[in-house]
Amino acid sequence: MTDQADPFASLARTGAEPPPGCPAHAGAVSMTGAEYPQTPSKLYRMLRRDHGPVAPVLLDGGIPAWLVLGYTEVTYVTSHDELFARDSRRWNQWENIPQDWPLLPFVGYQPSVLFTEGDEHRRRAGVITDALEGVDQFELSNECLLIADELIARFAGSGQAELMADYVHVLLMRTVVQMCGMPSTGDDTLRFVDDLRISLDAGEGEDPVAAYGRVGERLRQLVKEKRAVPGPDVTSRMLMHPAGLTDEEVVQDLISVIAAAQQPTANWICNTLRLLLTDERFAVNVSGGRLSVGEALNEVLWLDTPTQNFIGRWAVRDVQLGGRQIKAGDCLVLGLAAANTDPQIWPEGHVGAENAAHLSFSNGEHRCPYPAPLLADVMARTAVETLLERLPDLVLAVEPEELVWRPSIWMRGLMELPVQFTPVVQ
Ligand code: HEM
Numbered sequence: 001m002t003d004q005a006d007p008f009a010s011l012a013r014t015g016a017e018p019p020p021g022c023p024a025h026a027g028a029v030s031m032t033g034a035e036y037p038q039t040p041s042k043l044y045r046m047l048r049r050d051h052g053p054v055a056p057v058l059l060d061g062g063i064p065a066w067l068v069l070g071y072t073e074v075t076y077v078t079s080h081d082e083l084f085a086r087d088s089r090r091w092n093q094w095e096n097i098p099q100d101w102p103l104l105p106f107v108g109y110q111p112s113v114l115f116t117e118g119d120e121h122r123r124r125a126g127v128i129t130d131a132l133e134g135v136d137q138f139e140l141s142n143e144c145l146l147i148a149d150e151l152i153a154r155f156a157g158s159g160q161a162e163l164m165a166d167y168v169h170v171l172l173m174r175t176v177v178q179m180c181g182m183p184s185t186g187d188d189t190l191r192f193v194d195d196l197r198i199s200l201d202a203g204e205g206e207d208p209v210a211a212y213g214r215v216g217e218r219l220r221q222l223v224k225e226k227r228a229v230p231g232p233d234v235t236s237r238m239l240m241h242p243a244g245l246t247d248e249e250v251v252q253d254l255i256s257v258i259a260a261a262q263q264p265t266a267n268w269i270c271n272t273l274r275l276l277l278t279d280e281r282f283a284v285n286v287s288g289g290r291l292s293v294g295e296a297l298n299e300v301l302w303l304d305t306p307t308q309n310f311i312g313r314w315a316v317r318d319v320q321l322g323g324r325q326i327k328a329g330d331c332l333v334l335g336l337a338a339a340n341t342d343p344q345i346w347p348e349g350h351v352g353a354e355n356a357a358h359l360s361f362s363n364g365e366h367r368c369p370y371p372a373p374l375l376a377d378v379m380a381r382t383a384v385e386t387l388l389e390r391l392p393d394l395v396l397a398v399e400p401e402e403l404v405w406r407p408s409i410w411m412r413g414l415m416e417l418p419v420q421f422t423p424v425v426q
Pocket of ligand 1: 113114128258261265336360361362365366367369375
């Protein structure tokens with residue numbers, strides 16, 4: 001096959017020369033942002049064909065890592081913390097990582113639940129689990145609905161909207177910060193929501209480091225307020241938990257909760273709306289169609305999961321995995337999207353199931369903490385159903401093939417989701 005016929009062939013030869021002795025060898029595939037394809041499923045298929053369930057890849061700047069593609073292998077890695085652990089300080093590549101490496105925000109060690117291990121992780125994750133378990137799902141749905149209605153009212157009269165910016169991201173951020181004890185609206189909240197957006201996904205001319213600093217400061221203030229006057233919210237429950245987290249630990253873990261909730265859930269909503277608006281099985285009449293919103297949400301988790309790849313785990317010692325020799329300190333990227341479509345679990349070639357055995361929320365000790373997927377489901381369902389109920393003739397404003405995916409290996413979501421509908425007179 002020529003390069004022209006196979007758009008991914010050139011990827012196999014891009015990227016800087018890997019350092020000697022690293023896992024990347026001839027054929028290692030570069031996974032940097034700009035080169036990341038619009039249809040990653042083809043890339044995963046090619047990687048599986050050429051490398052098996054564990055492929056050598058090059059991250060930004062030609063930094064070597066392993067992409068774990070097999071369902072069995074991802075399950076194995078995530079359930080053996082004694083072999084594949086979360087503290088990134090054991091990485092054997094730190095000497096090659098520049099100060100401004102784009103993935104530093106994801107792999108640079110921080111004293112949060114994300115990088116803790118063993119008993120300390122169980123203590124920190126236990127607090128988050130208990131605090132999230134206290135969220136009343138009906139109240140959450142209701143709060144989400146009120147914010148959704150307010151946002152829809154802003155664009156309903158115009159007959160058009162760009163749903164990512166006008167609806168999905170703001171809705172999610174406001175619902176999540178309210179769950180954590182801030183008011184869902186007001187200048188202070190809107191400033192905080194905007195800083196969150198900039199620190200997670202800065203636009204042209206915006207400073208994510210400064211915004212991240214302001215997010216930390218606002219959360220420190222929130223923790224102080226909730227210590228003084230607790231309320232029925234996630235922050236207060238974390239502070240009052242018998243595990244006795246310090247204020248700074250709560251701040252760090254609140255940042256993890258808010259960031260971990262926002263992007264994946266927003267993209268889950270967006271990918272579900274895209275499916276509903278483009279797939280004939282749903283298209284006739286979404287509210288009365290043959291397949292439900294719940295089925296679309298589940299199908300997205302199997303086929304277009306938001307957290308495509310998650311970085312990651314670091315090998316505690318030399319170990320074999322999927323026929324590869326992994327060295328102590330090597331980085332493993334969890335290929336969650338690839339694992340979900342692994343032909344080993346779909347021998348008939350048909351992917352998709354009504355069950356939730358996908359790995360979209362990962363697996364094992366560090367998986368997305370148990371109540372979180374339920375809460376994400378409540379918010380996602382409310383966001384999608386409210387929009388479709390209020391604007392029943394909603395359609396895409398562009399051809400489906402004109403929709404542009406973010407050029408990201410990590411998060412699968414659209415740059416924009418433009419729609420049109422009959423204007424609603426308020
Ligand atoms: C209310 C919404 C959510 C909250 C509060 C939340 C919270 C969290 C937190 C705190 C972690 C860190 C767990 C740890 O290291 O112990 C985490 C991990 C994770 N979450 Fe979520 N999350 C939410 C929604 C989602 C959604 C919608 C997805 C994907 C569909 C997702 C996928 C993941 C994945 C893949 C991990 C990584 C687990 C690993 O290291 O193996 N989360 N989440």
